[in-house]
Structure formats: C-alpha cells, structure tokens
Amino acid sequence: MFRPIFIAAVLTAVLPSAPSFAVTAKEKTATCKFGADDQKLVGAARTKFMKNCMANKNDPRGHAGAAGGAVPPPPKD
16 A cells, blocks of 8 residues: 555655756767777768667667657558
8 A cells, every 4th residue: 555655755756857868969869979989880871870869779778758658560561
C-alpha cells in the first residue's frame, strides 16, 4: 500500500529536475566528434555520422515513437 505513495512522491520530487539533465549543443557536438574520431571516420562517412549523431538517428536502441518508446516492427514484404 505504501509503495504507490512512495513512487508518486519520488516522481513528484524528481520530474521537475529532469530538464537539468539535458545535454547542451556544445556537449553533444563534442560527444559526436569523439565518436567520429574513435571510429576514424573521414570525408562523407564522417559527415553522415555527425549529421545522424546530432539528430540522434544513430541510436542503436531505435527511436522513441508515439508508442512511448516502442519501436514498430519492420514492414513485411
């Protein structure tokens, strides 16, 4: 009985501070550059990686769609 009340209290305390965990554009750029350097990417491959990294399109977990983070199944051919 106390568990739902405890969870609600913790969420109420934590959620207002959630935006403070956001990454700035400068930090994101540094992270993407590090990833590109680590993979030794050059030219078009580096440009593509940087573009996808800055747009969060290279996340191996997939994208968070309207289904609350669930990734839709691939289309059937």
